[in-house]
Amino acid sequence: MPSxxxxxxxxxxxxxxxxxxxxxxxxxxxxxxxxxCREFLKSYADEPAVTVSSLVVTNTATGRQAxxxxxxxxxxxxxxxxxxxxxxxxxxVGVGGAVQGTDxxxxxxxxxxxxxxxxxxxxxxxxxxxxxxRIESGSVPLREPRICCCLALTDDKHPPATCCPCRGDxxxxxxxxxxxxxxxxxxxxAALPAAGRSxxxxxxxxxxxxxxxxxxxxxQTKLMLHTRYCTDAKNRLQVLFKLAVARRDGVRLRLAxxxxxxxxxxxxxxxxxxxxxxxxxxxxxRRMMIASGLVSRLLVSARPQVNAGRLTLLASxxxxxxxxxxxxxFSGPRRLWLNTVWxxxxxxxxxxxxxxxx
Amino acid sequence: xxxIQMPAYRLVLGSSSxxxxxxxxxxxxxxxxxxADIDEAAVTTPGGALxxxxxxxxxQLSQAIARAKADALLPRVSSVRSPARSWxxxxxxxx
Numbered sequence: 001m002p003s004x005x006x007x008x009x010x011x012x013x014x015x016x017x018x019x020x021x022x023x024x025x026x027x028x029x030x031x032x033x034x035x036x037c038r039e040f041l042k043s044y045a046d047e048p049a050v051t052v053s054s055l056v057v058t059n060t061a062t063g064r065q066a067x068x069x070x071x072x073x074x075x076x077x078x079x080x081x082x083x084x085x086x087x088x089x090x091x092x093v094g095v096g097g098a099v100q101g102t103d104x105x106x107x108x109x110x111x112x113x114x115x116x117x118x119x120x121x122x123x124x125x126x127x128x129x130x131x132x133x134r135i136e137s138g139s140v141p142l143r144e145p146r147i148c149c150c151l152a153l154t155d156d157k158h159p160p161a162t163c164c165p166c167r168g169d170x171x172x173x174x175x176x177x178x179x180x181x182x183x184x185x186x187x188x189x190a191a192l193p194a195a196g197r198s199x200x201x202x203x204x205x206x207x208x209x210x211x212x213x214x215x216x217x218x219x220q221t222k223l224m225l226h227t228r229y230c231t232d233a234k235n236r237l238q239v240l241f242k243l244a245v246a247r248r249d250g251v252r253l254r255l256a257x258x259x260x261x262x263x264x265x266x267x268x269x270x271x272x273x274x275x276x277x278x279x280x281x282x283x284x285x286r287r288m289m290i291a292s293g294l295v296s297r298l299l300v301s302a303r304p305q306v307n308a309g310r311l312t313l314l315a316s317x318x319x320x321x322x323x324x325x326x327x328x329x330f331s332g333p334r335r336l337w338l339n340t341v342w343x344x345x346x347x348x349x350x351x352x353x354x355x356x357x358x
Numbered sequence: 359x360x361x362i363q364m365p366a367y368r369l370v371l372g373s374s375s376x377x378x379x380x381x382x383x384x385x386x387x388x389x390x391x392x393x394a395d396i397d398e399a400a401v402t403t404p405g406g407a408l409x410x411x412x413x414x415x416x417x418q419l420s421q422a423i424a425r426a427k428a429d430a431l432l433p434r435v436s437s438v439r440s441p442a443r444s445w446x447x448x449x450x451x452x453x
Contacts, residue, residue, distance in 0.1 A: 011367050011368070012367060012368040012369070012370055012435050013367045013368070013369050013370070014370045014372055014392075014428055014431055014432065014435055015369070015370065015371050015372060015373070015382070016372035016373060016394065016424045016425075016427040016428040016431065017372075017373050017375070017378060017424055017427075018398070018420045018421075018423035018424040018427065019420060020416045020419050020420045020423070022416040025413075026412050026413065027411060027412045027413070027414055027416060027419060029399065029411075029412070050416070052416035052417055052419075052420045053420060054417070054420040054421040054423075054424040055424065056421070056424040056425055056427075056428050058428045058432070059367075060432065060435055104416075104417070
């Protein structure tokens with residue numbers, strides 16, 4: 001009996017794992033230079049990287065090994081949902097069974113902005129990872145389980161973290177109270193998210209790749225244009241508008257803000273080089289006419305984006321009449337996909353409700 | 359429905375990945391960590407055409423490396439510092 005086997009020792013389950021990266025049928029090794037690292041990162045926009053992950057559980061009492069397979073392919077590769085298959089594998093090894101297999105997942109990337117690649121290349125950890133492929137990089141996290149591009153027009157009372165699709169442990173850091181910036185005007189706002197030019201854009205150190213712009217649009221009403229987005233395996237861009245303005249603000253101001261948000265949205269699309277999914281969120285607008293007017297105006301302004309993809313409408317703190325009014329806009333001949341979500345903070349209903357028209 | 363009672367096991371994670379460590383921590387199971395110091399680039403598979411590792415089958419290669427890590431760690435497993443308590447798998451139904 002080999003020395004490491006059992007004996008009087010308590011049996012041990014040893015878990016080892018490895019992931020290799022394959023690109024166009026070729027195994028990618030660790031980059032040998034920063035130039036190669038940069039080349040690798042750029043190439044993933046052309047074709048997805050294929051990650052192949054194996055998890056081996058070894059029972060030291062018996063020497064039996066099993067390769068654990070999971071049905072949650074992408075999550076396992078990311079290491080997120082490794083728990084369940086691991087437990088299953090532990091049981092399988094412990095009781096004498098064996099599960100064979102390896103998880104294979106394709107990782108789709110948007111074209112990475114130049115400044116993100118620069119930041120990644122500068123990270124020494126990237127040189128020690130095969131294919132310069134490191135989801136768990138601490139410097140520039142590249143993925144999040146869901147897409148989120150968020151353009152939020154809101155005020156201090158309604159932070160977008162309460163409605164943003166990527167809420168959770170990545171709560172949006174909100175501007176401290178009392179912060180004041182002068183409204184730079186429509187022209188400056190329209191040019192705001194241009195890639196590499198605005199100092200306001202920066203890669204977050206949080207889990208998802210995220211860039212954001214904050215702009216105080218109006219000093220007196222504390223309105224803000226808040227922009228952020230991140231990408232995921234689906235390779236799609238999603239935009240969320242949140243319109244939550246104080247009741248005293250007029251319709252004209254809201255529409256002006258909506259147009260500013262659309263400008264930022266288009267700029268974000270230019271940076272990412274693709275047409276994304278548009279999510280329109282109307283919050284805190286109890287007056288039916290305002291809500292429907294906003295939606296109509298936004299649909300006209302965003303028609304190219306809307307026609308190119310699907311539109312999701314999220315409604316929060318909106319009266320049932322306003323919601324019905326907005327839904328009516330989508331149920332016409334526009335043939336748009338609509339998903340309305342009655343959020344938990346809605347006064348009328350605490351349950352989620354959805355409607356779709358296609 | 360019969361259930362299966364597992365014996366008590368120590369759990370050792372043979373990986374330096376911080377992420378995998380976090381994931382395993384979420385199970386609440388006590389485990390120790392050991393890192394296999396192997397040259398992954400030296401691991402080849404029979405399918406690799408004449409030693410051309412870049413053309414290896416990625417599935418076989420990843421399994422081979424994971425097994426090589428396990429083989430490298432096995433002699434050291436008994437000396438790995440044990441967690442505070444061993445883990446006894448809960449009774450489960452037929453797998």
